[in-house]
Amino acid sequence: MTKSEMRAYLDSHPPRCLNELSAVPVDMIGAVFDGHGEDLNPVFHISCKCGNETGKVRGYFWTNPDYNDMTVFISPLEFICP
Numbered sequence: 001m002t003k004s005e006m007r008a009y010l011d012s013h014p015p016r017c018l019n020e021l022s023a024v025p026v027d028m029i030g031a032v033f034d035g036h037g038e039d040l041n042p043v044f045h046i047s048c049k050c051g052n053e054t055g056k057v058r059g060y061f062w063t064n065p066d067y068n069d070m071t072v073f074i075s076p077l078e079f080i081c082p
């Protein structure tokens with residue numbers, strides 16, 4: 001599988017944690033990712049399936065002791081539609 005084929009696959013298969021939401025693949029130009037060893041980092045614009053895009057995302061911060069104590073935001077645990 002070529003890199004562009006892999007990107008197309010990832011873009012068309014959002015993570016299962018987004019199943020209850022609308023997830024549209026987008027490019028995050030200028031964003032810096034840790035990469036976790038990968039150069040393909042799919043990003044999705046999420047919204048409620050009712051069409052509302054102004055909800056709140058619930059998650060939590062986690063500090064990874066195995067990666068220089070880097071703190072990351074783990075989400076979405078929940079998308080709260082107003």
Ligand SMILES: [Zn+2]
Pocket residue numbers: 048049050051052081082
């Ligand atoms: Zn909604």
